[in-house]
Amino acid sequence: MYSSELKALKKAGRFRERKLFDEDLEDMASNDYLGLSSNKKQFNKAVKLVKKYHTLTPKASMLVNGYHPIHQKFEKMMAALHGVEEAIVVGSGYLANMALIEALVRKGDMLFMDEEYHASGVMAAALLGERVVKFRHNDVDDLREKLEAYPANRQIVAVEGVYSMGGDLCKKDIFDIADEKKALMIVDEAHSAGVLGKNLLGIFEHYKIEMNERHIKMGTLGKAYGSYGAYILASSHIVSFLINRAKPIIYSTAPSVFDTALAQVNIEHIQKHTKKYRKKILKRQRLVEKILEKNCESLICPIVLPNNASTLNMQKKLIAQGDLVGAIRQPTVKKPILRVILNVSVPLGKIKDILVQIRDKTVQ
Numbered sequence: 001m002y003s004s005e006l007k008a009l010k011k012a013g014r015f016r017e018r019k020l021f022d023e024d025l026e027d028m029a030s031n032d033y034l035g036l037s038s039n040k041k042q043f044n045k046a047v048k049l050v051k052k053y054h055t056l057t058p059k060a061s062m063l064v065n066g067y068h069p070i071h072q073k074f075e076k077m078m079a080a081l082h083g084v085e086e087a088i089v090v091g092s093g094y095l096a097n098m099a100l101i102e103a104l105v106r107k108g109d110m111l112f113m114d115e116e117y118h119a120s121g122v123m124a125a126a127l128l129g130e131r132v133v134k135f136r137h138n139d140v141d142d143l144r145e146k147l148e149a150y151p152a153n154r155q156i157v158a159v160e161g162v163y164s165m166g167g168d169l170c171k172k173d174i175f176d177i178a179d180e181k182k183a184l185m186i187v188d189e190a191h192s193a194g195v196l197g198k199n200l201l202g203i204f205e206h207y208k209i210e211m212n213e214r215h216i217k218m219g220t221l222g223k224a225y226g227s228y229g230a231y232i233l234a235s236s237h238i239v240s241f242l243i244n245r246a247k248p249i250i251y252s253t254a255p256s257v258f259d260t261a262l263a264q265v266n267i268e269h270i271q272k273h274t275k276k277y278r279k280k281i282l283k284r285q286r287l288v289e290k291i292l293e294k295n296c297e298s299l300i301c302p303i304v305l306p307n308n309a310s311t312l313n314m315q316k317k318l319i320a321q322g323d324l325v326g327a328i329r330q331p332t333v334k335k336p337i338l339r340v341i342l343n344v345s346v347p348l349g350k351i352k353d354i355l356v357q358i359r360d361k362t363v364q
Contacts, residue, residue: 005256013308014329025324026350028341031240033195034277035345036226036266046262047219056310058254062100063243071147072238074264078231080140082201084211084248086239088232090256092189094120096230099246100186101158107130112143114122114159117168118188121158136280137163147181155183161192161203165333167300169196172207184214190346195299210232213237224270227263277344284342284351291355299341301359302328311336314361323354 005335009015009072017355036042050056053069060066075087076344099345102196113125125132133150136142147155152167156177170187178185189202197205202219204211211217213235232242270277281299288296292303305311308329313326315338326339337356342351 002041012330013312014331021319021324023182025319025322026345027324027347028343028351028354029326029339030341030343031191031223032226032343032345033224033341034186034226034270036224036344037267038345039226040268042226042265044261044263048259049261049265054210054247056212056256056257060167060253061250062254063250065102068254068257068260069263070257072125074180074260075231076268078233079266081267082204082211082233083215084217084233086234086248088239089244089255090218090232090258091252092228093118093188093222093230094217095252096218096220096232097121097188098124099127099242100216100232101296102127103242103246104154104184104186104216105156106154108153110131110150110155111157112146112150112157112183114138114163114170116163117158117193119161121186121188122275125158131245138168138171138174140171140177143174144177144309147177147183147323156186157183158186160188160190161206162190162195162300164191164300165302165328165337165339167191167296167298167302168204168257169206169297173208174210179214182214184216186216186218189217189219190223191298191300193219196297197320198278200224200270200277211242217362221259221263225263226266228259229263280344281342283348284344287348287352287353288342289350291357299342301342301343301355302333302337303340304337308336314338314358318354318357323350325354325358 002158058068060064071089073303074089078087081192090099097118097120101121105128109131111125111128113121113132113133113134115134133146135146141284159174162169193202194200196202199205216238219231221227285296288301311327311329315325318325328339
């Protein structure tokens with residue numbers, strides 16, 4: 001039924017499929033920034049934690065009887081850690097963005113979204129019609145102009161702490177203009193939590209910004225935190241509104257109890273070893289700056305290649321020698337890239353070899 005469409009995707013070098021990669025490959029493709037996905041000691045801690053309870057799975061929506069003591073314990077830990085009034089755990093980052101944008105942008109409100117915001121937010125925004133304005137990526141002046149051109153009952157700005165493909169940080173000035181205009185801010189910390197800040201708490205900590213009642217922070221548990229799921233941090237007022245109006249929260253089975261437990265023990269582990277992780281992160285960022293002569297503020301290193309074919313070819317060559325990097329193509333990005341994740345569990349020497357190899361091949 002879709003043979004012609006599939007044929008066109010293959011011809012354009014944009015065809016995708018699931019693959020089982022060899023577990024022995026050095027992983028520089030996933031978002032497992034701190035290498036916790038293979039930490040069996042932490043996994044066993046989570047098993048032990050879940051086994052303390054009679055109920056092991058969520059069973060139902062959080063608003064029926066799927067809300068588990070582990071969910072509540074995790075939420076209280078996250079709220080205290082980030083210095084906010086309340087937290088709520090959600091099934092995935094995709095659902096969290098859908099919940100926030102679909103629920104918070106009411107009639108008479110306007111959403112101002114960075115043009116490179118995650119696909120989940122873009123999908124949610126499509127439900128809002130004319131209540132959405134996109135501003136140029138990380139462009140403070142463009143955001144200011146549009147905030148002034150589109151007054152509303154509530155103005156809501158949606159940005160990412162670290163942008164998933166470019167690896168660049170949301171500019172501090174974006175936070176400043178939102179504060180100046182008294183706009184609400186949705187900040188997706190999926191790729192900044194566990195990577196930025198003195199205690200690896202993300203972009204707010206990195207910029208030394210104290211969260212206020214207009215700030216809404218969401219992040220995922222499936223990246224630096226080595227699990228699956230997501231969380232939203234905000235004032236009690238906002239969290240209460242989401243519980244009452246956000247469809248992905250109301251109508252979804254509560255998040256996995258085990259995955260929430262695993263995220264909790266992993267976050268506790270990270271907090272105990274922040275100095276060690278920060279040191280490893282900094283070494284990798286400096287390596288990129290030295291080899292590629294480009295500024296690296298996160299653990300995402302994108303390298304632009306000429307076309308889809310050369311991107312896939314380079315990925316295959318690296319796989320053949322035991323190294324896995326991401327080959328990202330359109331429409332996810334405007335130009336195809338090799339997305340190298342500076343995973344702290346991959347030896348520094350190995351990352352150096354890969355960066356040099358890619359640099360030399362792309363220069364030729």
